[in-house]
Amino acid sequence: MSEQVVDKNKETRGFQSEVKQLLHLMIHSLYSNKEIFLRELISNASDAADKLRFKALSQSDLYGDDSNLCVKLSVNEQTGTLTISDNGIGMTREQVIEHLGTIAKSGTKEFFAQLKEDESKDSQLIGQFGVGFYSAFIVADSVTVNTRAAGAAADEAVSWQSAGEGDYSIENITKPTRGTDIILHLREDEKEFLNEYRLREIVGKYSDHIGIPVFIQTEEKDEEGNVTGTKWDQINKAQALWTRNKSDISEEEYKEFYNHVAHDYAEPLTWAHNRVEGKQDYTSLLYIPSKAPWDLNNRDGQHGLKLYVQRVFIMDDAQQFMPTYLRFIRGLIDSNDLPLNVSREILQDNKVTQALRKACTKRVLQMLERMAKNDAEKYQTFWKEFGQVLKEGLAEDFANRDKIANLLRFSSTENDAQEQTVSLADYVSRMKEGQDKIYYLTADNFNAAKHSPHLEQFRAKGLEVVLMYDRIDEYLMGHLPEFEGKLFQAITKSDLDLSNFDDEEAKEKQKETEKEFASVVERTKGYLGSRVKDVRATFKLHDTPAVVVTDEHEMGTQMAKLLAAAGHEAPEVQYIFELNPEHALVKKMADEADEEVFSRWVEFLLGEAMLAERGTMDDPSQFLAAINKLLIK
Incomplete structure (x- = not known):
């Protein structure tokens, strides 16, 4: 870590209330997998390097005399500190306040709700909800962040400090190099993370696949074992996993990369890694998660693939490469056909983008088809988590409607x-x-x-x-x-016809009954008037006296409820009232000469049918009054 000169410009600020809750959980809860803090901080450092590469496409002077992007780990046993340094994009004072003093994502409440529901999922949720930095407080009783934005002067650097309680301090410092140093003051019972071999183990487990080198500072010793100096050892492969041959990548490496790219600690259900050459030249690595994210039902939320162009990171959540009904897919696409200065606007109408989207969609549906055919149990796991979202594809993706229907x-x-x-x-x-x-x-x-x-x-x-x-x-x-x-x-439609499953004798008997029952139908119509579209006799019921149905082209009950739930004003559903002439209650109603008592039976049977169909009725008091009067009689 480089030396910093402190300025007098210092202020103390309070955390956003959600951050206070989060830090309390980090500090006082028992976490199942504490080592994930290092995964998250190295992942953030890798993102900072990616963002600098992208910005430098149009501002090459941002690199200065340091274009070798990397992450460095160093420990100080005397002070009990672990430092994670990067030479990536860095942050300005405003960005530090925005990113470290607040949680910008809207899912904070859901984060706490899920964490409270199942504390065993903590390490999964930390990354998923964009709160990875705060995982530092799992092992540290205080954290210092020294950062200088790329392109900023040395005296425009910023130092942020907090003990993870109600506030933090921020001050201007002088930092000779761009990038960010995160200094963790480890708790007494977390000193295992000062051990070089423990850090090597964690980096090998979680960060071997990231695209920039991770170095660790080690001691140089002479033949007698005396320390003569220090050196930097690279402890990861630093080759983007998707650029390697599939045959050289283990199943465990694929799973670890998923944890990195999806910020999900759970294992994926399956994945597909493909390199395509021809009309389009691209590589895709697509994962199907095993658990739905908290915001799965938010169609407007952030989703999509990480986009790389010629190995250069361009953007997160590139929605243009995956249809909305497949928004649960995680992974990346690396194209050689898109320009390096590609923007979201260019992606919208780009022919290459459309071809890649079509190819990625086809690949995902093939993955699901294979899973459904070869592993029914695993497919059921998928269906429970994502089935309702996949159904949206029938309306969105006509070209693949048959494939989706099969799934x-x-x-x-x-x-x-x-x-x-x-x-x-x-x-x-x-x-x-x-x-x-x-x-x-x-x-x-x-x-x-x-x-x-x-x-x-x-x-x-x-x-x-x-x-x-x-x-x-x-x-x-x-x-x-x-x-x-x-x-x-x-x-539930009136055009339902099962007569071809009835014998001729039954059909003749029904015709006779229908004729005899015609007068009851007319009496019922006369009483109900425009409250129903029609009244009919039905022979499809056995234990039920009456039901309501809708015409073939009439809006059904469930569609009306769907529109109402979405805040739309649905037209009133016009029901057809069907009576079962062979049911004892309907026979009792048919034999009733008193029109007032007859009307009570009609109210009772219609109300019962509406309850069965809709779960509610327009005027419950009328229904209850009819029942009460019938009971008294």
């Missing part, structure tokens, strides 16, 4: 299990003779779907129904009209 998993009446394990191909393979449609039901949750009265005739006829209870499912079905030539049929 979908649902529950069904085949096993009545909540776990979504049934593929559409599985369903089609079990279709009964004469069945030409895929029957499905959407509902608020699994139990509502499983116990829906609409299923009664399907169970009686031995017909399988796909049970859909994710909020996105109704939207999804609007973009999936058929699968392998089989049309989808919602079983």
Whole structure:
């Protein structure tokens, strides 16, 4: 570490409240894997080098006389300090206050919530939520950061100091070289991190693959073992992992690189490393995580691949190379076809970008297809974490709709299990003779779907129904009209026709009953008026007296709920009221001569049907009054 001359310009500032909470956790909680602090700080130093390389593309003088970017580790046993130094981009005073005094990411509350929920995930979450620097306080009782921004004068450097409590101090210093020195004043019980061999072990484990060298300061000794000086030893390969031959990279190295690139301590489910030469010349390394990030459902959040051009880091979260429905993918792409001065604006409409996006999307879907085919258990792990997001692809990616449809998993009446394990191909393979449609039901949750009265005739006829209870499912079905030539049929629609599964005798009996029941239908219509679109007799029910359905092209219940949840004003759903003439309650209603009592039965049966379909009703008091009067009678 270089010497610093202290200026008088010093001030003390308070931490943002979220930082105070975070530091308290770092200092006072027991962490399962303390050594990850070094991984995070070296990773930050590597990012600082990447950012300097990118900025120097247009300002080559930023390098000065020092273009050999690296990270240096040094220890001082007398003072009990470990120093991590880099000669990267550095920070100005304003940047120090912004980055070290606040947590800019919006997920701070989620970080604390997840950490409280499962403390064993601490090392995973630290990097994932962009709070890697603060992991220094896991092992240090105070931290000093001396930094000078590239292009700034020596006397414009800044020193930041904190004991990890309520505030920090910041002052101007003179620093001869650009970059950042992080000085950790280690706690008494953390002195293992002053041991050279322990540091070598950690760097070899976590940082062997980063693209810049990591040096450690070691003692030089003569033949008698006397210290004669110091030297710097490189302790990592310093070759970007994706540039190496796949045959030379171990499975463990791939996993360690994932931890670095994704800031995720968990192992990935699978990955694909490909070098392509031809029309496009690029390398991609794509990972499928095993756990969903906290912000997975935020479509507008930061996601995407790290972009390199000719081995030079260009940007994080390059969204242009991965569609939104695959926003959980982590990894990088290194292109030889894009210009080094590429910007986000150029990427938007660049033909090379579009070709790379198409290729990366295809690669991910192939990874998922292989996983689904060869390892059902692992694919179920993926589906539980990312299935709902993958469903978005049916609306976003028409070109790959069939591939995505093959990857979908649902529950069904085949096993009545909540776990979504049934593929559409599985369903089609079990279709009964004469069945030409895929029957499905959407509902608020699994139990509502499983116990829906609409299923009664399907169970009686031995017909399988796909049970859909994710909020996105109704939207999804609007973009999936058929699968392998089989049309989808919602079983809550009025155009449902299962008559080809009935015998002629049953059909004749139903016609007779329908004629006899016509007067009851008319009485019910007369009472309800415009409250329903129509009233009909139905023979699809067994244990249920009545249901409501919607016309074929009418908006369904779940779509109306979806629009309402999104803050949109949905048109009122017009229901068709279907009565089961063979049910005891409906027969009792049909035999009722008193119109007032008849109307109470209508209110009761309609309210019950609306509850089963929507979980609510427009006027509960009317329903309850009808029940009360019927009970009293």
